[in-house]
């Protein structure tokens with residue numbers, strides 16, 4: 001019981017007459033990276049909003065760290081951090097100031113030190129004193145995630161952390177998320193990309209038609225479906241490989257100059 | 258304990274927004290420049306042709322100019338709110354252990370502070386242009402109080418489009434008619450010369466009583482019941498706007 005970080009049972013939510021969640025059940029354990037995989041419009045953001053106390057469910061139970069999201073919302077807010085689908089950083093402030101702002105709001109004793117450590121950990125030290133609206137997409141997202149880690153809340157929500165990012169920035173964010181796994185925090189991330197779930201998650205749930213239609217580790221999910229045929233093919237470079245190779249060179253050139 | 262936390266949160270968020278203002282000097286300059294342009298225009302171009310029955314036309318125009326400054330200043334309040342709501346900062350704060358009302362109050366206090374600075378700058382410039390007042394401390398405090406209440410009323414009005422607008426332009430468009438209102442009032446010309454229909458409007462809209470009250474206070478003239486009407490308008494607008502703003506605020510996710 002105590003190692004359950006997020007517990008969702010029979011969660012229902014409708015917008016006007018559109019039933020988006022029709023009884024969603026899943027559990028996320030402490031220290032686990034859990035991916036909620038679903039197409040655009042499946043209801044991933046709706047679940048995240050309910051769990052982060054921004055939206056009320058119509059029915060069912062949702063708990064975070066043993067606290068009920070609707071009745072003990074203040075306790076829940078102390079236990080979570082939300083990185084929404086769209087990066088929410090203050091573009092007028094510098095990266096450092098953004099982190100210090102969150103640290104002060106969370107009542108952290110040493111906001112300056114906390115900010116410095118996170119900047120270092122996320123490779124933002126050099127850009128720390130630049131306004132955040134000058135950051136690239138990947139840097140903005142990394143700052144956004146860094147802001148969510150201030151105060152090491154036990155539960156972290158990442159709503160489509162790489163949607164809208166170019167392939168290079170996506171890899172940057174993936175690296176970041178992988179390092180989070182070591183901190184013992186529970187991470188609930190949503191994604192529309194199979195590959196992202198495969199790369200990052202310990203367990204995966206597939207949200208479709210308002211319900212979880214499959215849940216388990218990657219291996220468990222693979223076993224649910226017909227076994228893969230073994231085939232020998234010559235692997236062509238994917239468009240992603242090509243893109244990364246070219247842009248990687250470009251950047252190397254720029255550095256030399 | 259909870260109150261202490263609310264005050265602390267409001268203070269931190271207020272500091273953040275003041276930084277926004279300091280980093281976009283253009284917003285400060287525009288809020289001063291536009292009303293200043295009107296003051297220069299009225300004093301040095303139209304002033305000679307307008308018979309106000311008083312000697313000092315700078316004194317005459319100053320209250321109206323200050324109200325224009327506030328009306329245009331609050332459009333930036335709406336803009337900052339809009340940016341925070343649309344940019345996801347509000348959601349970020351709501352999902353944190355931050356007092357919910359602090360998020361909005363920080364914007365309201367920032368609006369009051371920014372407008373106070375604009376007004377102080379405009380009064381200093383007016384002094385250079387020949388504004389003179391022999392009003393005592395009490396009259397100045399009363400004038401400041403009316404200006405503060407007026408700013409508060411328009412700020413709560415600005416909160417509504419700031420929270421609900423669908424576009425940046427929509428968020429600040431509400432202030433255009435407010436900026437225009439002083440021109441159809443006693444702010445720059447005596448209402449007596451206006452055609453009957455316009456005059457009825459001019460004499461019964463809030464700006465006229467607020468301008469007359471401010472003018473009387475700063476010129477040490479008898480204020481009469483204008484001040485009561487002025488305060489009633491400000492308080493009425495503030496209360497109504499506050500109610501609607503709170504309703505809109507509850508709906509912001």
Ligand SMILES: Nc1ncnc2c1ncn2[C@@H]1O[C@H](COP(=O)(O)OP(=O)(O)O)[C@@H](O)[C@H]1O
Pocket residue numbers: 015016020038039040041042043044045046047
């Ligand atoms: N505030 C809202 N009002 C009406 N419909 C909404 C609202 N939020 C989401 N929806 C609808 O609910 C469905 C699920 O949305 P969402 O949770 O954002 O999906 P996802 O994040 O998986 O893409 C969509 O069809 C969307 O149009």
Ligand SMILES: [Mg+2]
Pocket residue numbers: 044045046085159160
């Ligand atoms: Mg979504």
